[in-house]
């Protein structure tokens with residue numbers, strides 16, 4: 001049974017997991033650990049956690065969920081594993097997987113660790129951003145599952161299935177490569193779209209009034225936290241640069257077609273890319 005659950009980083013992802021887990025396992029005690037005393041107090045008020053805790057309490061943990069920025073996770077995970085009992089499991093939910101798997105590959109408690117990335121989120125952060133059902137029908141990418149003790153992975157994966165996730169198994173290298181295209185590039189393109197418009201449209205009222213035109217949905221991710229995203233881009237630098245090169249080449253080609261009045265080309269480019277509708281309908 002997973003009685004004592006510790007969440008390190010009680011923000012959007014940690015908080016949302018806490019809400020769903022508590023609904024499925026009302027008997028569990030959810031302990032919160034966070035850098036921010038304010039966030040811990042908010043999480044208590046919002047009934048996201050039952051009590052505050054500290055790293056020294058982790059020997060009592062059945063499950064620890066590490067949901068802090070990816071650079072902090074790489075730094076903290078070995079120390080968390082040092083404290084865990086033979087029967088405890090530590091799960092990390094960070095958006096990059098290679099560095100975190102690398103840092104614990106020789107750790108004596110490697111079998112007490114499960115690396116995963118729930119593909120779910122919003123552009124908001126902190127415990128106030130936590131919402132129930134965030135993980136319903138979402139994919140959970142699990143890396144190096146064979147390196148986790150079978151009984152521990154089974155308990156955790158049952159729990160994550162119960163809160164609505166379907167598992168996909170991948171090695172950390174493939175995860176980081178694919179996620180650079182699917183998630184990291186989308187964030188950069190949204191940030192740079194926001195920047196381009198802010199620089200050009202000096203009148204904030206104009207931006208506000210015309211935002212409904214597609215700009216608002218495309219720029220949504222530019223509201224995301226730089227504290228969370230900078231370490232992701234740093235850890236996944238090579239893959240992200242590769243996606244940017246491909247993306248910049250496509251933008252340049254589009255611009256050149258416009259310069260040459262090649263509007264058949266422009267039309268065909270968009271027509272071909274409409275195929276995304278079928279791809280996304282097929283998996284929804």
Ligand code: NAP
Pocket residue numbers: 008009010011012013014033034035036039067068069070072073076093094095096117118119120121122123124125126127129225228232
């Ligand atoms: P968040 O809402 O900002 O929550 C992170 C919490 O951890 C904050 O309360 C933060 O406090 C705290 N924290 C930061 N460093 C810490 C440390 N060293 N020790 C203890 N607490 C610390 O972030 P999030 O969006 O939940 O992201 C958490 C993790 O989930 C990240 O690894 C991210 O890559 C991953 N993830 C995010 C998404 C998404 O869409 N957001 C999706 C999937 C996975 P302060 O704010 O005071 O620093």
